[in-house]
Each structure stands twice: as structure tokens, then as C-alpha cells.
Amino acid sequence: MVCDYHLHSEFSFDSSEKIENICEKAVQVGIREIALTDHAEFPLREAAPWPDFSERDAVITACREKYGAILAIRSGVETGQPWRDPELEKELMKADPDFVIASVHELDGYSDPHMFPFTKENVKDFIYSYLAQMTQLASLCDYDVIGHVTYLFRFIPEVLTAEFPPESFQDGYETLFKAVIARGKGLEVNCSGLRMASIGKTMPSAALLKKYRELGGEIVTVGSDGHSCRSAFSGLEAGYEVLREAGFSYATSFLKRTPSFYKL
Numbered sequence: 001m002v003c004d005y006h007l008h009s010e011f012s013f014d015s016s017e018k019i020e021n022i023c024e025k026a027v028q029v030g031i032r033e034i035a036l037t038d039h040a041e042f043p044l045r046e047a048a049p050w051p052d053f054s055e056r057d058a059v060i061t062a063c064r065e066k067y068g069a070i071l072a073i074r075s076g077v078e079t080g081q082p083w084r085d086p087e088l089e090k091e092l093m094k095a096d097p098d099f100v101i102a103s104v105h106e107l108d109g110y111s112d113p114h115m116f117p118f119t120k121e122n123v124k125d126f127i128y129s130y131l132a133q134m135t136q137l138a139s140l141c142d143y144d145v146i147g148h149v150t151y152l153f154r155f156i157p158e159v160l161t162a163e164f165p166p167e168s169f170q171d172g173y174e175t176l177f178k179a180v181i182a183r184g185k186g187l188e189v190n191c192s193g194l195r196m197a198s199i200g201k202t203m204p205s206a207a208l209l210k211k212y213r214e215l216g217g218e219i220v221t222v223g224s225d226g227h228s229c230r231s232a233f234s235g236l237e238a239g240y241e242v243l244r245e246a247g248f249s250y251a252t253s254f255l256k257r258t259p260s261f262y263k264l
């Protein structure tokens, strides 16, 4: 069974892919289940409007009718920085998603990570504040899995990540993973890192997933983070392999926010 639990459609501000096209390709390549996880960034702003969920639900319903038993389609959302507005987060959940990824795409007090002038002197502080922010997200917010927990590293120059790889921040990741596990929540294996020269691995890597498992982590989803049919479903097999390497035998799918487990 192959599932893609991180996909963006034209209902995301940064994608123009039709849900119908995603479903069509999913069936062609033998995917059994998909979760549409369009962006809802906090704060809500004009440049990154949220999906119209009722409009999206109508498209999903039509696709469910068309694909019936051959493709399960879950309605999901990827929140970004939801701790910034708990009331708005509650409002968002009224869309009644099957599955919620919560992510950190920006850091409080800093501008866009693309713009940040990382140096040998400041990079560790920056990574620790990213980890603290993800731990806050894991402790306070409404989610099923935390998204791409090594995302920040894609913005750090290679010469610095060679010296300070994610795996060298075991203490910060341990605190994060414990917070996730205490809430009965999970992590995702985001396969988009495999497509980026600056990362070249899943986010997170097998080493960090192994740490999560050793601490008692059981819930893990696998997703391509595709924003078009070209990138949708890419790297999923490698993602499953990374999970096996980390000692997992099962991955997770969701229906109405309830996890179930399928064998790897």
C-alpha cells in the first residue's frame, strides 16, 4: 500500500494543480490513498490566502465519486505557525479536515529564512530557536503530525550544514519528539528533501526517525510535498525505505483525525 500524505493543489496559494489531475496521476502510478494538505499560513495575509474549503470539498466529493474504491482521498491541511492565533486555528478546524500537518515555515522575530544571513557564529542559535518554536507548536497546537522537522536546513549554506547537520542537535530534537509523543501525535517523513540539492535526504533523516522511535514514537506519515503532478508522489518508496531503516514496520493514515496503521 502506497499513500501520499502531503500534497498541494490549486487551493494552495503556491500551487495551480487541479485535484482531478492529482487523482488521475495517483491512479496511474498505483497510489492507494492521498491526503490533500493545502496551506493555511498564520497570520492569514493577502499574499497567501487560505483555501476555500467548501469549494474544495465539492471537488473532493466529485473525485471520490469518480475514483470510488481505487483511490481514497482525504481532506487535509498544512498549517504554518498556528500558535500565532489560537482563535483562528479553532475557526480553521471547523472545515473538519481528516488530517492536519502543522509546520514551521517562518521564525518569530525573523524575516523569511531565505533572507537570513547565516554565519558560523549565529547558525546554532538560529537552529535552536527553530527547534524551540517547533516544540511550542508540538505542545500547544492542533495537529496530527509535525511537518518536515529539518526544513530550516534547506536555507543554510552547505558549508555550514556540513559542520552543523540536523543530527548534531540531538538534544533539541529529543525535546521536540518527547512533546509530540506526549500528545499522542506524530511526525511526517517529507520526501521533498530528496529533490533538493541542499538537503539530499528525507526530512527528517533515518537517524532522527530512529531516535523518535526509540523514544516511543509510533505515528509516521509519508508524503511527497508535491505542488504539481510533476513532483507529486516522488520519493515515496525512498521514504518507506528510510522508515524501515529507522526500525519502523508500519506507517500511518488518517480518517477524521483518527490514525490507522498499514504495514510497510
Ligand SMILES: [Zn+2]
Pocket (backbone or CB within 6 Å): 078, 103, 105, 147, 148
Ligand atoms: Zn511545509
Ligand SMILES: [Zn+2]
Pocket (backbone or CB within 6 Å): 006, 008, 078, 225
Ligand atoms: Zn507542504
